[in-house]
Amino acid sequence: MSGVTAISPAIESFLSRAHQGEARSLLQRQGLPQRRLEAWRYTPLRDLDKSIFTTPEAVLGDEAEALLARLAPEALEGHRVVFVNGVAVSALTSLPDTVEIVDLDTPLLTDRPLSVLNSAVQQPGLALRVAAGIDAGRIALVSLVTSGNQVSTHLAHQITLEAGAKLTLLDIQSGEGTYLANPGLTVSVAEKAHLTHLRVQQDSLRRPILHWSMPGLPSMALMTASR
Numbered sequence: 001m002s003g004v005t006a007i008s009p010a011i012e013s014f015l016s017r018a019h020q021g022e023a024r025s026l027l028q029r030q031g032l033p034q035r036r037l038e039a040w041r042y043t044p045l046r047d048l049d050k051s052i053f054t055t056p057e058a059v060l061g062d063e064a065e066a067l068l069a070r071l072a073p074e075a076l077e078g079h080r081v082v083f084v085n086g087v088a089v090s091a092l093t094s095l096p097d098t099v100e101i102v103d104l105d106t107p108l109l110t111d112r113p114l115s116v117l118n119s120a121v122q123q124p125g126l127a128l129r130v131a132a133g134i135d136a137g138r139i140a141l142v143s144l145v146t147s148g149n150q151v152s153t154h155l156a157h158q159i160t161l162e163a164g165a166k167l168t169l170l171d172i173q174s175g176e177g178t179y180l181a182n183p184g185l186t187v188s189v190a191e192k193a194h195l196t197h198l199r200v201q202q203d204s205l206r207r208p209i210l211h212w213s214m215p216g217l218p219s220m221a222l223m224t225a226s227r
Contacts, residue, residue, distance in 0.1 A: 008032070008049035014121055014152075017055060023108055023119035033113045053152035053180055056085035056145060064089045064144075071174040071202070072142050080140035086123040086153035098136040099128045099167075106156045106186045118154045118184040125155035125183070132162040132190070138170060143183060145175030152180035159185065161193035168196040 007015070011031055018024035032048055033040040059067065064084045069076060082092040095101070104127040109115035130136045145153055161167060173181060189195050 009052050010049050013052045013054065014117060018120040020108075020119050020122065023116050023122075026108075026110060026116045027120045030113055030116060032117070037113075048180075051150055051180075053150055056147040056151035056153065056179070058087045059084040059146060060087075060089060061091070065092060067144055067146055068092055068142065071144050071146075071176070072140075072172045074200075075140040075142045075170070075172055078138060078140065080142055081126045082142045082144070083125065083153075083155055084144045085147065085151070086145075086155055088125075095128070095139065096136055098134050099130055099139070102127050102129050102158070102160065104156060104158055106158055106184065114182055115184060118156055118182055121152075121154045122156045123154050125157040127158040129160040130162065130165040130167050130193075133164040134162075135166040138168040140170040140172060142172045143174075143181065145177070145179050145181060147177045147179055149178045151177070152182065155183045157183065157185045158188075159195065160188045161190060161195055163190040163192055165190070165193045166195075168198065171197060171199040172202075173200070174202045 007028065008031065011027065015024060015028060018027065033043070033045060035041055035043065035045055064082070067084060068082060075082070079094050079096050080092070081095065082089045104124050106119070106122075107115075108119045126141055141157065143153070143155060145151070159167070159169065171185075173183070175181065185197075187195060187197075
């Protein structure tokens, strides 16, 4: 039918899981990133639109603990938050008293295809706040994926540091199989606060990793990042 734009298999699979109305409509209109966009010009995207992505099954208990030991042993010691297949594993999570868990409230960035996708099929991730003047030390944010083929996760995380607060976030992404990981990180850092974000990716060679972040920094805040 003329005038009707075909929807790719990937978008159809995401629309079937979408639960946020505005983001769902944007996703249907905009689709996934394309190489005609300057930011994606040199990214191999040929197979992405043709893929059909499903939600991976939850992994809990001893199986999740064994997966953590195998894929992210550096996170076994110290404070951590663990997600397996997009689901928080509370038994493996240990947070310091210096942080406060808050309600997730991430923005919809209409000019970023990955943000739109994340908002449409969003899975709630880590949302925490560090109070003014507090040094929260290091926290490992661990996201693991284990599955068969063609699954996707879309965790949304939010970090807020009040004035003079400090936090080192060790962001670990690891997995097995063929999958799409599309996590989003929204950061708000007040004056004289310091967030160090260390990202470690040790994934299957068969997976695409799509990661976006939105730092909100005043002139006297500092955010350092490393991969």
